[in-house]
Amino acid sequence: MSDSLNVVLRFALYLDLMLLFGLAVFGLYSFRGKERVSGAVLHFGSLLPGIAAVGVFLSIATFIVMAKNMSGASDWAELRPHLEMMLYETEIGYSWVTRMISLAAVIFVASQSARWPTWSLGVATLAGGIALSTLAWTGHGAMDEGTQRFWHFTADILHLLAAGGWIGALAAFGLMLSIRRSNSEQLVRVLSRALKGFETAGAFIVGTIIVTGIANYLFIVGPTLLEVLTSTYGVLLLLKILLFGCMIGLATLNRFYLSPSLERSVEAGEYSLAATALRKSVLIESTCAVVIVCLVAWLGTLSPSIDMAQG
Template sequence: MSDSINVALRFALYLDLMLLFGLAAFGLYSLRGKERMSGAVLPFAPLLVSTAVLGGLLSLAAMACMAWAMSGVSEWTELRPHVEMMVAETDVGLTWTVRMAALLLAGVAATLSHRWPTASLGLVALGGAVALATLAWAGHGAMDEGARRNWHFITDFLHLWAAGGWVGALAAFALLLRQAENRLAVLARTLTGFESAGTVFVVVISVTGVINYLFIVGPRVDGMLQSTYGQLLALKLILFMAMLVFAALNRFQLSPLLEQARRTGEHHVAVNALRRSMVLEFCVVVIILGLVAWLGTLSPGMD
């Protein structure tokens, strides 16, 4: 049961922190001027504040569950000294403290959206990036030492940030598509403008994914499918390829169709097609994050 709770909390943290960072980043690279103000195009303030608060609550729960699993105590009332010890005396506790501070910064900054929209999104993106990066200490990189550990962490950071950028963009497009009739021009422009950012995200995710595989498994593939880790990793790669197919469909067929339909005024078919595509792509993302959360608890040779 504790393993299932651990995986569920890891999954929820991945999704939450990627949304926090990715939505704020989307506002910076896709929207312009007053469009970045909460409510002008997207409801940034309530979305980002609630995401930051949820991230803090999930982090509290994750720390409590980790201390419970490591201490072996049978009662939650006996857990407090173990939590205090972990927070004060371990690397995991230090990164947890940094995450909580980053989430506090992001939550406070999100409330300033109406007064300083660009600065607000910038601070939220910074806090979200730091909070997201702390998840690397719960992965395989924490088991390395020396320079290898540092390079593994750097690769993890880039992988997490690129994935967060993609997840946040998908969420932003899903929200824009809910009000497509009122935001059609912005939707068409941001879809077209996402081409460059999306390409960067895909390249970074792909390259860092390969490097992470080499760090964790090494330059071999023989026997991988005989372990649970290898089977889950293979499924993750298949789903990632499916995401690339959806992205290509959006880029080369649905986005041009929307732009053409916007000029003629008959945009309902194009919008509905984009909605279906985005829903399917986001579902694939959620499954991939679930697999990532599970993979982080396994070793490559574990049955």
């Protein structure tokens, strides 16, 4: 039960922090001027503080469950000294404190979005990126030493940030496609421009995920393939790669067919069918992304070497 709870909490925390960073950075590179004001297109003033607040709760719950699993404590009196030791004497504790400070910063600055939209999104992006990066200290890289530890952490952090950028963009597109307002045509024009602008960012994100994903595999498993495929770790990893391939396929469909179709439809004044098709594609792509994050949360709790030996 504790292992399952750990995976569920890790999944929720990963998804939450990826959304936090991804939505904030999306607002910076996709919107212009007053479009960044909360409520103009997206409600950053409530979305980002709300997501950050959920991140605070999930971080506390995850830290407690982690300490309980590591110590085997059965009650609070027994667990408390282990919590204090982890908090004050371990890198996991230091990274947790850093995350909490970063989330508090997001809650404060994002609530000022109506007054300082660009500034608040910039700080939220930085603080959200730091909060997301701290998850690397709960992964396999924390077990490495020396130079390999540095490069493993670097790959982990870049992988997390790239994934967060993609998931945040999908969430933003989904929210924009669900908007029903009197000025919906203007919002669809903003959406069409944002989709076109995401082409460069999307290519960079996919490239980063592929390169850092390969690096992480080599750091964790090594230059081997056949042995890992017979293990639970390998099966989950293969499923993750297949879903990632589906996401790339859907992103390609959006890039070369659905997005241009929406752009043409907006110019023609009838965009409902194109928007509906794009909405379905984004929904499927988002579902794949959520399942991948769930698999990542599960994979982070497995030891490939032990798993392969048992397999």
